[in-house]
Amino acid sequence: MDEALLRSLTPSVLSVLVRRGADFAAAEDAVQEALVEALRVWPAGGASPSSRLPADRGDPLRDAKGWLVTVAWRRFLDAARSDAARRRREELLDEEPAPGPASGVDDTLQLYFLCAHPSLTPSSAVALTLRAVGGLTTRQIARAYLVPEATMAQRISRAKRTVSGVRFDRPGDVATVLRVLYLVFNEGYSGDVDLAAEAIRLTRQLAAAVDHPEAAGLLALMLLHHARRAARTASDGSLVPLAEQDRTRWDTRLIAEGVGILQGALARDRLGEFQAQAAIAALHADAPTAEETDWVQIVEWFDELTRLTDSPVVRLNRAVAVGEADGPRAGLAALAGLDAALPRHAAVAAYLHERDGDTATAARLYAEAAHKAGNLAERDHLTRQAARLNDCRCR
Known part of the structure; x- marks a missing residue:
């Protein structure tokens, strides 16, 4: 079974459980268990919704969603029944819908809003949504936030504890949802997972609605x-x-x-x-x-962006623009005050040093940047740049 299909169905399955009364943290755990079960049994085929994906019946996508909803709901019920503190909810939870194709309603954007819950800080809401709805791994989210993976794992765990038992009936603010969609698009555009088209689809919905x-x-x-x-x-x-x-x-x-x-x-x-x-x-x-x-005008827009965000990543990209508008030494001067540990800092420095004629430093920095690259394509590109300069120097 294609993992991309599982990823695309996760938000809608999660939203079904939340609508049925499951608290978010427990619902997310149940959906993850259903996904693991799907990966285990779906390649085997079969017709029983209690164990395998229904075979050749109607819309395959809807059948797959229905199967996931059924399994995730059973996992949630099992967990709820085993927890003494939740026994008072068992009467509500005992009504299990019949297995079969699920509704085709798309609740993904609504789920983004619900995950931006007022009980969470914006950063925690973004991290939780990216993990549970956006389909990103903890490592990918940590890279986007420039923090260690262990730190991000703790942040997501705290967020799940915060919303445990909370009914998701108060949507969060637009700014938090925009931040989530932006990060999902960035990961889809340049990372390991193709999520860009989905982020655009949801942002179209949002722009039309607000x-x-x-x-x-x-x-x-x-x-x-x-x-x-x-x-x-x-x-x-x-x-x-x-x-x-x-x-x-x-x-x-x-x-x-x-x-x-x-x-x-x-x-x-x-x-x-x-x-x-x-x-x-x-x-x-x-x-x-x-x-x-028009690099001069681009620098002016980076100045506006710096004023709005004061982001080190924005300042890093501004250094590239300054290097194009005013020459590589001006770009290196703009780069000088930034933390060398920033992602892509070594790559930017290598590019500016190469343009300034210092190919030895540029080759070394390209190699360093390749070692730090976040994905294989970027690593390969930077390695090629280092090899190209080293080859030129050896001739």
């Missing part, structure tokens, strides 16, 4: 980045840097849509970080060639 310029800004940002996706990798799977991408492969329809949405958001004069990021992406998309990129 009057919030940052929702529109985030949608524009996603569309502008996604428009370049086909050009980001070569036929052998290797990464292609932005400056070297074949711009004829960019999706002009998505670019036009993203720019239009961004212009509408900016016209409301309520600038936020996602709108600023989208403006930078739009300037890249507007340039016919890499050499014609």
Whole structure:
């Protein structure tokens, strides 16, 4: 059974259990147990919903969801009945729905809002949602937050304890949901798991449902980045840097849509970080060639973004833009005050040193960056850069 199918069904199965009265932490545990059971028995086929995926009956996706709901609900009931403190709820929980295909209603976005519960801090709500609904691993979430994996595991465990026994009937705020969707898209766009299309789908729903310029800004940002996706990798799977991408492969329809949405958001004069990021992406998309990129204006937008977020990652990316607008030494000066432990710091430093003519330092830093890379494609690209410079020096 395709693990991508399991990942896509997880939010809707989880939302069914929550609607039936399960508290979030217990429901999430039950769904995880159902997923493990599915991986164990689904390849064997069969027709019994108590043990295997129904065979060739109606819509396979709906049948799979129904199977997962049935197994997860039974796991939840078993856990609830074994806990003396929850026995008062047994009368409510005893009514088990008949096995079979589940409703096709998509509750995913609503579940994002419910996970952004007022009882949780924004950072805890984001971490919990990414783990339980977004399908990211603890390691992926830790990397996004620039913290050790053990720290993130503790944060998620505390969040689950906080909401244990809490009814998810008060949705959280839009800003927290936007942050979750942004991180899910980033992982799907550049990480191990392809979640970008799902993040765009949910952000479209959100932008249509709420009057919030940052929702529109985030949608524009996603569309502008996604428009370049086909050009980001070569036929052998290797990464292609932005400056070297074949711009004829960019999706002009998505670019036009993203720019239009961004212009509408900016016209409301309520600038936020996602709108600023989208403006930078739009300037890249507007340039016919890499050499014609308006780096001066991009630096100005990075200045706005720095003012809005004061993020070290934003300052790191700003150093690249400064290096393009004012020369590599200006970029290195902008980089000097940043923590060298930041992800991609070594890669940025290598690029700026190479442009400044210091190929020995650049080769060393590319090799260091490759060692720290978060995924195989990025590691391979940085290794190639180091090898290229070392080869040139040996000739």
